[in-house]
Amino acid sequence: MRHRFFLSIAILLLVSGIACTSRPTPESAQEVAEPTMYEPTWTSLGQYECPDWFRDAKFGIWAHSSPQDVPMQGDWYARNLYVPGHENYEYHLAHYGHPSAVGYKDLCRQWTLDQWSPEKLMQLYRRAGARYFVALANHHCNFDTWNSAEQPWNAVNVGPKRDVIGEWQQAATAQGIRFGVSVHNINTWGWYLPAFRSDSAGPKAGVPYDGVLTKADGEGQWWEGLDPQQLYGPAQRASDTIPTEAFVQNWYDRVKDLLDHYHPDLLYFDSYIMGQSWRQFTYHGGSTYAGIDDATKARIERTPFKEAGIDIITYYYNQNPTWHGGQQEAVLNLKLHDLNDSVPERYKKGMVIDRELGGFGGGEQEMQAYPWQKDRPFGGWHYNEHAEYPTTQSVIWNLVDVVSKNGNLLLGMPMRPNGTLNETELTFLQEMGDWMEVHGEGIYGTRPWKTFGDEETVRYTQKGDTVYAFVKGNHADVLLPDFSDEKVNSLRMLGYPDTLSWQQDAAGLHVTIPARRGKEDVIALKVEL
Structure with missing residues (x-):
């Protein structure tokens, strides 16, 4: 090539x-x-x-x-406006017109x-x-x-x-x-195939959508000089599966x-x-x-x-x-x-x-x-x-x-x-x-710790000798068993000025967490090893 x-x-x-x-x-x-x-x-x-x-x-x-x-109707609108029965097709008919006359090329201008x-x-x-x-x-x-x-x-x-x-x-x-x-x-090659089709029923049955238009069709139109085939891709048949x-x-x-x-x-x-x-x-x-x-x-x-x-x-x-x-x-x-x-x-x-x-x-x-x-x-x-x-x-x-x-x-x-x-x-x-x-x-500049977390409410990151334990939910007491074989020198909660109550034993690290707003809240414990 x-x-x-x-x-x-x-x-x-x-x-x-x-x-x-x-x-x-x-x-x-x-x-x-x-x-x-x-x-x-x-x-x-x-x-x-x-x-x-x-x-x-x-x-x-x-x-x-x-x-x-x-259109403010979400992803894939450029394709789905050419798919009869799809909500984007119905929206397009109601707000812009039939895709044989007004297609995605016209939205590009808007x-x-x-x-x-x-x-x-x-x-x-x-x-x-x-x-x-x-x-x-x-x-x-x-x-x-x-x-x-x-x-x-x-x-x-x-x-x-x-x-x-x-x-x-x-x-x-x-x-x-x-x-x-x-x-x-x-993905354009296969994605745009519907733009080359037409309605199978109704007053516009058999009228090709604007995907079939060429540069010559633009004479006197706002898009004169542009070739729709360069937007929609070359005219394709269903058997043309290889770009x-x-x-x-x-x-x-x-x-x-x-x-x-x-x-x-x-x-x-x-x-x-x-x-x-x-x-x-x-x-x-x-x-x-x-x-x-x-x-x-x-x-x-x-x-x-x-x-x-x-x-x-x-x-x-x-x-x-x-x-x-x-x-x-x-x-x-x-x-x-x-x-x-x-x-x-x-x-x-x-x-x-x-x-x-x-x-x-x-x-x-x-x-x-x-x-x-x-x-x-x-x-x-x-x-x-x-x-x-x-x-x-x-x-x-x-x-x-x-x-x-x-x-x-x-x-x-x-x-x-x-x-x-x-x-x-x-x-x-x-x-x-x-x-x-x-x-x-x-978060910034950290690397994974020896384990990513504990069940569904704890996640860890590490930076040097510091491990950050992120805890989700409004828990009063937290047990972090992954610290059972670690020597913890100090612990504090990010954004909280007071000292936390904590202790370490064979079961792990026990921490008392201050009351928080809701079950989704995520806090971080900074643990110095």
């Missing part, structure tokens, strides 16, 4: 650049070890080590925002962000405790939120007419927050463009880049791909995404040190279905595995040997005016639980289409920040 040729050239240039660079002298600068130059093999990528900044940061916020926020202030939002996110921030570069809807050189359907050309990724990056840098981006459009070489190359080129211009320290992929594509089609295609046979699965496993995926990881790992004076700071997140033994060891070593909350199987019940990440939305992935929100204390406990098991929590924070947060979100950020201000020392 063309991208593999350019990858080889890039590696040669980087190696040459490093060889020709004089080493810093002890008098002028601290000497930095030369970064590893990776090859596109798992043996090479297995040398990767997760940088300390990510392991120390623990908590990130994710602006999961795109034109799909416009994504205004006219009240969006990334600087103010980033201040709120940092105050809430976030130490890294991730912005949605594109979703399955295939709309790029940056000044994309490879996708004309982008936020600079259509909608807000702003470089959303660029402005987020500047705001994060100003707040001293690590910046990341998430890329999801690898074309051109589609994969465009994906690679767009990711490379994103990396080259915005230098993110975290790059998140929403599954499938390592050859799991058959799952993509059974998952998104419904009955169209149900019962796919093993031979077809094997054929799809040979998708060029496998090669493009490992190539872009290699490119990212080799470029990142050039942005940081030779220091490797890259974090590559790949969302997989679980964290158990079915995940190849090479994946766990070569990147930071991500697991979406609630969507997939287990694995988070145990402490993980490698750093990992859990992502979850606050309310919903895209803005939904009917969303139900978790309590602040439940998010706090989720964070504590994940950190105790060697992970980070990435929390999605959807915005209205005008770029603002609602009152529930603002209240949450305030409450989260209040808690982190008191308890953050037991």
